[in-house]
Amino acid sequence: METTAVRPIKIHTVGSLRPSAIREYPGTIRAYQTAQMGFEVAGRVMEFPVREGDKLSKDDVLARLDARDYEAELNVAQANLAKAQADLARSENTNKALPGAVSRDTVESDIRSAKVYESKLAIAQKAVDDTVLRAPFDGVMARKLVEDFANVQAKEPVLIFQDTSVLEIEVAVPERDFVRRQANVETREQLTERLSPTVIISSLPGREFPAAIKEYATTADPVTRTFAVKLNFDNPDDVNVLPGMTARVRIVVDPQSAWSVPVTAAQADENGQPYVWKVDPASMTVTKSVVQLGELSGDRVMLTGGVEQGDLVAVSGVALLREGMQVRRMAEPETEPQDASKTETVLPEPDEKVDAAKETDSPEAGDQDAAEEGAAAQ
16 A cells, blocks of 8 residues: 655744844934033133033023123113113103193103113123023033133033933935835834834943934935934933944834745746745645745845744755645754754654655655655655
8 A cells, every 4th residue: 555755854944034124224322402502691601510421400500600790781781770760750750740841852762761771771681691501401411611710702612411311313324225114104103113223232232222213314415325314212221321322223124024034945836926835833734825025135035925933834845845745854964044043953763764865965865756756646
């Protein structure tokens, strides 16, 4: 009585994203907000009450100028306004007591003088207020740009203040990736969800920080032909991540059904439709599964559909397989594949004397395979 031969094959476990699905772009970390600050008035710096690295709240004092000259001008403005208001009050009171005693022109002149001195007082008061530099938001005193007692001009930068509660990184994305990543995406939130960007900091190996796309340019750099993309991520509490550190942004392009398998797994039928042979781990039988082929990279091909993580696919002897044929794993030397997925191998049972080298490499093995196939067909 004839029995159908159990064909030995190599089996690959689908388990790694295709290498080309992962993109990394280098960049430098920056503060979410950076303010290069200076006084609105000129003067001598009298005090920096905070040190570099100090965390501050909004409106905390960062620096002070010598305000004595501006305070003197404020006193003069206050005195001038008081005199103008007194002159106006006297003119109005005189006219009330003796109508027409003070001309209309004189009264209007007193009114104008009072308004002018009110404006001058407001300007003098602002000048005094501007001798104090305050934090525009919660943040960190990043750097002093001048020393104490230095004479500075109006608007001359004296310090850098940063908000580092959230960090930012800008990367340059090549146009081929930029076009692919924006396809069918309407919002930054959808783009973030699709690409799952993470920040990898060079000095913190093994750590990844989830990021969100903040904005992206729609005009390419004319020299590099890349598009600027900015991402935000929360500053971690357990490590010291600072602006200026180097990092990489990692994204996954079209992760769904994008798997790397040995190129020998893929075949095409008479209509040119690509397929692979899936192996049922329970019955060890094969079933044809139509797939969509992606990029070819060396000895591996990318499948963008038709298989899922954990599927077993045949990678040897595939041209001789038939629907429902029973197979077994073939022994092979243990090698480490190029990507994270692995080709499974098992040793033959002790009572089976299988010469794997002959079955896979020798001409006789090919004849034996053909004979077994003929017997199976009969």
